[in-house]
Amino acid sequence: MLQAHNWTMQVYLPIAEVSVNAFLLLGLGGMVGLLSGMFGVGGGFLLTPLLFFIGIPPAVAVATGANQIVASSVSGLMAHLKRRTVDMRMGVVLLIGGLVGASLGVALFNYLKSLGQVDLLVRLFYVTFLGVIGALMFVESLKALRRSRSGARPVRRKHNWVHGLPLKMRFRSSGLYISVIPPLLVGLSVGVLAAIMGVGGGFIMVPAMIYLLGMPTKVVVGTSLFQIIFVAAFTTTLHAATNYTVDVVLAVLLLVGGVVGAQLGTVLGMRLRAEQLRILLAILVLLVCAKIGLELLLRPSELYSITTGVL
């Protein structure tokens, strides 16, 4: 009797004002945490739509998702710090750009909100960015995989346009000596996108670090997590203070699953080869992109939707 009761354990969320199954939330958190540890993405691009799906109000889902991302990213980062796979200096440069970008993004978001259609814009952003990045990563890592199978050594492009810029800085952990301008710009644009899309921005950051900055995949994950923690913390505080939409009970349930998942993910990520890891992430990104894209293209079963309050 007691056990039967436990398996259907419902929890009432004080801010979201809905009752949900605690085990469902633990599972969701665990899955997203696993991805976080494996790929160095915060998992917001997956978690937020999943929370909508189980009936959490969108505003609460976005804000609480950010809080959960902090937890799983901290857990993942700790594991990476131990392995010295975090480029702190690069992380700080990216973060400076990121915080400026996030502030710009919030301003842009509010401007678009005043025009109406912000929901559509967010979806279009998701489809575009997930589609482009997913496709690029998929093609590139497939090529890399084939190259390594045929036995040829991958040629690392030592010099692209990035290396011609001034204000050079040495990033020892990444084995790079490049200008600070590209990382600042990467951080800035990711910050803008992150604020508009309501995610940490890891899925954009990771490929940008690999393909634009030429950082080794090994350091990319830890460094990305480092930057995501601060961006997500910034977003959480902003949402809690202005919109009252952070649900701490929801967050705790998600993060208990999330931190455990992140640890397992880090271990799993070490076992897989970099190319395989990237192919998996690419497939995941493309799947989410396809789902959101289809929702825009297919006729919805219910044409009407309700939001409380007057817009």
Add this chain to the structure above:
Amino acid sequence: MRWLLLALATLWAALPARAEEVVLGLSQDSVSISTSFDGSEILIFGAIKREAPITQDPPLQVIVTVSGPLQPLTVWRKARVAGIWVNSAAVVVDAAPSFYAIASSAPFYEAISHVEDLRHHVSIPRAIRSVGAPSAVEDSQSFTDAVIRIRSDQGVYQLMENAVSVREHTLFETSIDLPANLTEGAYPTRILLTRGREVISIYETEIDVRKVGLERWLFTLSRAQPLVYGLMSLAIAVIAGWGASTAFRLLRS
């Protein structure tokens, strides 16, 4: 004079019907939302007090309504623009109850007339108030219909015909299921007695729905001290993340 007496006599005959009153009991007059809150069932029962003998024709009917707090809503309708589905029109509904349940002792419109429904705002469409529909939207009624359809599917708007049992023309009872996703506030509860589809008596009370314990504390903190609440959430996140990674390291070594 004789006519006047006759009029008085008919009035007297009609009076007992008017003088029927409700004595009400609720299984609980307040609902506490705790962390494990999973919905609640409220038993509503009562008796009809009268000073004259029972008249059987037309039969007595009972309608029970329980309403959640009224909220303004914005209802969006999607339309296909350049191949994709986007929100294209919006109508503001001035006040719609967050929850609304009706139980009646007969099919709804056999228990009450349309005129009486209009007067007392009993049925679900009458409980929703929408006045300021923009002139740009022609079929604003379909937006209100959508609210009823969506919320009925979610189980927060319920119409339960023949769900009130009346015994001996005097005792009645019904039960209302309150779903898990309740909004806080006072829930006005009404018992309407009707004869011949006319309302002869209304009894009104309130069911108080409140968050308690941890739920109450967190909700209050998030509104009164939002920054503290936000930082607390962050601290929990950081500690949980750090704790889990330390625990795992110890576990492996």
